[in-house]
Amino acid sequence: MLIKDDNALRRYLPNAFATARGxxxxxxxxxxxxxxAERWLFSQFIGDDFADALIxxxxxxxxxxxxxxxxxxxxxxxxxxSLRDIVDFMRKHDAQFPEFRSSRTYKLFEPPIFExxxxxxxxxx
Numbered sequence: 001m002l003i004k005d006d007n008a009l010r011r012y013l014p015n016a017f018a019t020a021r022g023x024x025x026x027x028x029x030x031x032x033x034x035x036x037a038e039r040w041l042f043s044q045f046i047g048d049d050f051a052d053a054l055i056x057x058x059x060x061x062x063x064x065x066x067x068x069x070x071x072x073x074x075x076x077x078x079x080x081x082s083l084r085d086i087v088d089f090m091r092k093h094d095a096q097f098p099e100f101r102s103s104r105t106y107k108l109f110e111p112p113i114f115e116x117x118x119x120x121x122x123x124x125x
Contacts (some may be wrong), residue, residue: 001034001035001038001055002013002038002054002055002067002068002071003034003038003068003071003072005025005027006025006026007069008021008027008059009026009027009030009034009072010016010026011068011071012030012068012069012072012073013029013073013076016076029079030075030076030079030118033074033076033078033082034072034075034080036069036075036077036078037071037072037074038068038071041070041071041074042101046067052099054067063100074112087105087109088109090106093108094106
């Protein structure tokens with residue numbers, strides 16, 4: 001793997017997500033997408049011959065840093081729709097997740113409510 005731990009991942013996605021105490025590291029959460037993104041990059045652009053050489057390069061090599069950045073961002077891009085699916089599931093089954101209903105995340109996905117209190121008569125342009 002190009003990106004081997006949480007510290008290396010945060011070098012390329014420094015402000016992506018904070019990890020709360022007792023929670024699994026961000027790296028562990030996105031590891032399946034990191035693997036998929038790395039396979040995608042190697043199969044589409046790099047090839048197996050050069051992939052091994054790239055993995056063995058020092059972490060501060062510009063080519064490796066660029067490649068790791070592409071992998072990290074591709075993995076995050078693939079992971080976000082899955083997070084959306086999880087949030088949608090929790091919203092639809094909110095009785096099973098009472099703590100979620102009172103969270104700030106829940107409020108982010110609430111549909112907007114437009115109210116017209118009709119305090120004034122006539123047209124309003």
